[in-house]
Amino acid sequence: MTPPVIIAHISDLHIKAPGALAYGKVDTAAALTRCVETLNALSPRPDMVVISGDLADTPSRTEYAHLNELLAPLALPFVAVPGNHDDRTLMRAALPGHSFAAPGGPLNALRPVRDLDVVAVDSSVPGHSYGLLGDDTLAWLDGALGASSTQPAMLFLHHPPFVTGIGHMDAQNLRNADRLAALLDRHPRVRLIAAGHVHRATLTTFAGRQTTICPAPNHAVALDLDAHWPPSFVIEPPAFHLHVWFPGSGFGHIVTHTVPIGHFDGPHPFFGTDGKLL
Ligand SMILES: [Fe+2]
Structure with missing residues (x-):
């Protein structure tokens, strides 16, 4: 059987200058170090890590240099795109070994795995x-996806590209989700x-496809579905996603696992040496 492709998805690292805490409270550098340790310990190893933005917090050369120090122990290849806390030019300069679709402007990438x-x-x-x-x-996305109809x-x-119910975040989500949905209609291979x-770990569908938000290694946006708090964060158990693609008929299928970050007791066997449930 062909082994599945395993893509680890981490997001929203918010790395600051060494010693600085996000919002005066969150040690995002220590959080990323724990995340990298958990990624490196996975077996089987993921084929690739995707970092979906907010690598820096208040982007500067210092923050991206700190990010690179913290990512240096990562034993897996990664691809990264910017979030609203990033600076395209600084981020591109900080990742000289990474190829993007164009030498300037938005940082888009396609990596066959x-x-x-x-x-x-x-x-x-x-x-x-x-x-x-x-x-x-x-235009780039339409062309890149148009290169195949079967992969x-x-x-x-x-x-x-959807509303979560957390109002202050929904006010800053993807503004032209309708254009993305129309594009995806032409490319059923996006699964x-x-x-x-x-x-926060969130599951929904968008344009008829399974759709997720990845939890963060540091702080979570408070789960406030009726806006009874000002915009707030909570230190919840940190985690990331593993998206596992299994080949099969049609486009195969994808299962998303939420992986808690840290060291946990186990694994312990269910069965004793006599084969009986312990
Ligand atoms: Fe963000």
């Missing part, structure tokens, strides 16, 4: 928190849309 295409698009809008896929990005693809971006930005 065996029989699966990993496609990541830049939904950031310089100077704004909300997301938008520019005409150049949509399954996963699509990653920072801003969710998963995966976003970040909200720091």
Whole structure:
């Protein structure tokens, strides 16, 4: 049997200068280190890691240099696209070994991973928190997806193209989700849309495809579905997603696992040496 393709999805790292805490409270560097340790310990190893934006917090050369120090122990290849907290030019300069679709402008990328295409698009809008896929990005995406009609693809971006119910985040989600949906109608090979930005594990459908938001390694946006708090965060158990693509008839299928970050007791056997349940 062909082994599945395993894509790890992490998001919203919010790395600051060494020693600085996000919002005066969250040690995002320590959180990323724990995340990298958990990624490196996975068996079987993921084929690739996707980082869907907000790599830096208040982007500067110092923050991206710190990010690179923290990612250096990562034993897996990764692809990254910007979020609203990133700076395209600084991020591109900080990732010199990474190829993007164009030498300037939005950071879009396609990485074939065996029989699966990993496609990541830049939904950031310089100077704004909300997301938008520019005409150049949509044209590139249409062309890249049009190169095949049979190869399954996963699509990653920072801003969710749907409403979550968390109002202050929905106000800054992807503003032209309708254009993305119309594009996806032409490309049934996209089997998963995966976003970040909200720091919470979320499942829905978009354009008829399974769709997720990846939890963060640090803080979570408070689960506030009736806006009774000001915009707030909570230190919840950190996690990331593993999207596992199984080949099969049609485009195969994808299962998303939520993986808690940290060291946990186990694994312990269910059965004793006599084969009986313990
Ligand atoms: Fe964001």
